[in-house]
Amino acid sequence: MLKAFRYRLNPTKAQEAVLNEQLWLCRQLYNSALQERRDAYKKARKTITGYDQMKYLTEIKEALPEYKGIYSQVLQDVLKRLDKSFQRFFSRIKVGRTPGYPRFQGRDRYDSLCYPQSGFSVSDKTAFFSKIGNIRIRLHRPLEGKIKTATIRRDCGEWYVSYVCEVEAQPLPVTGNSVGVDVGTTWFAITSDGEFVENPRHFQNSMKKLRVAQRSVSRKKNKRSNRRRKAVQHVAKLHRKVSRQRLDFHHKTAGKLIKENDLIAHEDLNVGGMGRGNLARSIHDVGWSQFFSLLSQKAECAARSIVRVDPRYTSQGCNPCGYVSKANRLSQSRFVCQQCGHTENADVNAARNILGRAVPSGINVAVVNASVA
Ligand SMILES: [Zn+2]
Structure with missing residues (x-):
């Protein structure tokens, strides 16, 4: 590889x-x-x-x-x-x-x-x-x-x-775990094990600085002025910083998932992206595809499996009973099944549905039980 x-x-x-x-x-x-x-x-x-x-x-x-x-x-x-x-x-x-x-x-x-x-x-x-x-x-x-x-x-x-x-592949020892990963706009990622992965603070700070710097460029109307040129350089440097921080964070997050799991399921970004999402999601898409491609490179290296699933309705379906309805999602974070009453964080529920689409139900149930205990 x-x-x-x-x-x-x-x-x-x-x-x-x-x-x-x-x-x-x-x-x-x-x-x-x-x-x-x-x-x-x-x-x-x-x-x-x-x-x-x-x-x-x-x-x-x-x-x-x-x-x-x-x-x-x-x-x-x-x-x-x-x-x-x-x-x-x-x-x-x-x-x-x-x-x-x-x-x-x-x-x-x-x-x-x-x-x-x-x-x-x-x-x-x-x-x-x-x-x-x-x-x-x-x-x-x-x-x-x-x-x-x-x-x-x-x-x-x-x-x-x-x-x-x-290079030669270096398989990692089998762990017996499988995980579903949902990427989000509030959290960077949410796993079916109930883990919430946040965008790192320093990365958020650089993003804020970048926005300020970009505004400063757009205020300088004279295209040839020295001050504008300097502001443009400043933006380019911040861009580089942000993309390095993002890459580093993606490496670490992907590395951890690969180390802890034999199989990782995530949504296929090429399927149903528009149907499920909004503008904020499409802006994040770029970052996610970098993350997913790192994940699959690392998986290949470590002999782990990656399964990409169709993400449609993974956020509306109830994981235990399978009932699908828009009404199940009470808010951005709250999921209450209108049929069986199952209550869960909405993103965790979606991550479990993603895992459920990737592996036979037996394994899925085992994972769900393990995290309830
Ligand atoms: Zn239900």
């Missing part, structure tokens, strides 16, 4: 200039290749593929020698990325979703160089990249397995590298 390891890079001023230059050239290549595909289709109804375009890379290097300074597979990867975004575009058309044509990449949007196979190596203190050189690296945790790809990324003026490695 694949696992990513991310480290901070400390390039010299000269190396940073080379990296920025290469990002700029790759972005130009991306945008020109996109333009070419657009034009070919508009004028001649002809579809050019990424592989067609790759054949011209040698020619491009002859005409524009600055491209000789970039590792050839990095350039190929630029065209592959564009090809992927076209494939996503076509597949969205096929299933009848809003397509969203591949976009031109602005100055700040193109910020990574990928070495997909070779041309890189790493030792204790340095990371080597062909055509760039040895960059100082801080290996804060050991690399494991066999490195497949290396991606250099620029993030608010800092540089990072991610190595994707092929």
